[in-house]
Amino acid sequence: MTASTPAATFEALDDLDAINKLYRERRWSDGLPIVPPTPERVARMLACTQRKRDDVIAILPPGFGEATVERIAINAVMAGCDAEYLPVLIAATDAVAQAQFNIQGIEATTNPAAVWLVLNGPIVQQLGVNATFNCLGQGTWANATLGRAMRLILQNIGGALPGDMDRATQGQPAKYTFCCGENEAQSPWEPLHVERGFAREVSTVTVVPAEGTLNMNTHSKDAEELLRVMAESMVHPTSNEYCHGGEPWIVFAPEHADILKAGGLSKRDIKERLWELTKMPAGHLSVKEILRAQASRADEYGAIKPDTLLSIARTPDDIWFIVAGGPGTHSVYVPCFGNSRAVTREIT
Amino acid sequence: MTKRGKAALTICSTAFKTLGHAQASALGKKDLPIALMPHPFGLRKREEVRAIAEKCVDDIAQLMTKAGSK
Numbered sequence: 168m169t170a171s172t173p174a175a176t177f178e179a180l181d182d183l184d185a186i187n188k189l190y191r192e193r194r195w196s197d198g199l200p201i202v203p204p205t206p207e208r209v210a211r212m213l214a215c216t217q218r219k220r221d222d223v224i225a226i227l228p229p230g231f232g233e234a235t236v237e238r239i240a241i242n243a244v245m246a247g248c249d250a251e252y253l254p255v256l257i258a259a260t261d262a263v264a265q266a267q268f269n270i271q272g273i274e275a276t277t278n279p280a281a282v283w284l285v286l287n288g289p290i291v292q293q294l295g296v297n298a299t300f301n302c303l304g305q306g307t308w309a310n311a312t313l314g315r316a317m318r319l320i321l322q323n324i325g326g327a328l329p330g331d332m333d334r335a336t337q338g339q340p341a342k343y344t345f346c347c348g349e350n351e352a353q354s355p356w357e358p359l360h361v362e363r364g365f366a367r368e369v370s371t372v373t374v375v376p377a378e379g380t381l382n383m384n385t386h387s388k389d390a391e392e393l394l395r396v397m398a399e400s401m402v403h404p405t406s407n408e409y410c411h412g413g414e415p416w417i418v419f420a421p422e423h424a425d426i427l428k429a430g431g432l433s434k435r436d437i438k439e440r441l442w443e444l445t446k447m448p449a450g451h452l453s454v455k456e457i458l459r460a461q462a463s464r465a466d467e468y469g470a471i472k473p474d475t476l477l478s479i480a481r482t483p484d485d486i487w488f489i490v491a492g493g494p495g496t497h498s499v500y501v502p503c504f505g506n507s508r509a510v511t512r513e514i515t
Numbered sequence: 516m517t518k519r520g521k522a523a524l525t526i527c528s529t530a531f532k533t534l535g536h537a538q539a540s541a542l543g544k545k546d547l548p549i550a551l552m553p554h555p556f557g558l559r560k561r562e563e564v565r566a567i568a569e570k571c572v573d574d575i576a577q578l579m580t581k582a583g584s585k
Contacts, residue, residue, distance in 0.1 A: 229534065230541045275534055332537050334530070455557070 225264030228271035230326020246316035274327040281341035287360035288370035291348035298348030300493035314344030353421035354490035355428035376504035390430020398444030407505030412481035417488040528554035
């Protein structure tokens with residue numbers, strides 16, 4: 168499919184302040200200064216893909232804008248991406264548009280859901296994506312600008328402007344940028360993309376509908392205890408996941424992953440343990456949330472009563488994790504939107 | 516629905532009015548009738564919802580008839 172119209176161009180003063188003033192007035196930015204997407208910069212970006220500039224990668228709700236390769240490139244330039252990052256964003260745009268990701272719901276909801284990009288495979292090294300120290304924080308160009316570009320694509324092409332079609336009550340900082348690699352070298356298990364059916368040497372991006380991040384600090388050296396305290400951290404009655412049967416994510420610190428591995432636990436074992444340990448009596452939910460759970464999960468539970476033990480996800484397989492970060496005893500719980508499933512795409 | 520020749524309207528709470536109009540417009544249906552309910556809707560008791568429904572049912576029927584006659 169090719170675009171119905173090419174991206175519009177306009178002339179502006181060769182002055183960064185004036186251009187940023189214009190972008191601010193037209194609400195084309197995320198609130199931070201942008202890199203002007205001049206035809207030359209966009210052309211340099213487009214040289215890093217085999218795709219034609221007017222190829223439509225996706226139609227992005229809630230505004231149903233055509234996400235062409237060119238428009239993705241324009242937003243990538245604005246976010247400060249290196250030209251080599253473009254294929255990641257093309258794959259990520261395709262991923263967010265898949266029905267199971269429910270981007271219409273994620274963008275138009277009052278929930279703070281942000282799109283978290285998780286990169287796997289050789290591309291992590293090639294682009295210098297941070298998968299170690301502070302990988303969810305500041306300081307790495309690829310992480311910062313890739314996540315930012317994803318947001319600009321959703322806002323400028325998808326039309327999800329805050330207060331208009333993006334109805335988030337407060338939103339969250341991750342809506343500016345949220346991107347990391349998996350620390351595959353320090354993971355004792357197969358990496359995420361292999362688990363999701365891709366060859367190890369393939370590069371992928373996985374899009375995850377993240378509600379936020381919760382630091383889970385524990386100095387425990389016992390695998391079973393580690394899982395117990397993490398599970399107790401994940402249980403919270405204001406979670407969308409219990410209402411819908413969600414897809415929670417965890418970022419295990421390499422140190423925690425080593426303890427779990429030393430405890431003889433496979434990925435499957437960990438998922439099953441967490442699924443059991445995070446079960447919560449429905450009575451912990453508010454009455455309204457029990458009704459929401461009833462509407463969403465009657466097929467699983469029939470009539471939900473206060474003593475019905477609700478699982479955080481429909482099956483253990485719906486609990487996902489990666490290993491990322493540097494040394495330290497901090498893992499991260501990433502609660503998710505609930506009504507959505509992550510999508511992985513190969514980066515080509 | 517309207518593209519299939521069926522009369523249609525959207526019902527949403529006042530907090531989603533902007534979204535409703537913007538999406539209708541993005542889909543090329545700028546004149547899609549939108550019936551607005553007072554926000555917040557999700558926190559209301561069943562009896563309150565029923566009272567609101569009874570209050571607006573005539574207006575919604577009128578909007579629907581108007582949409583169907585186009």
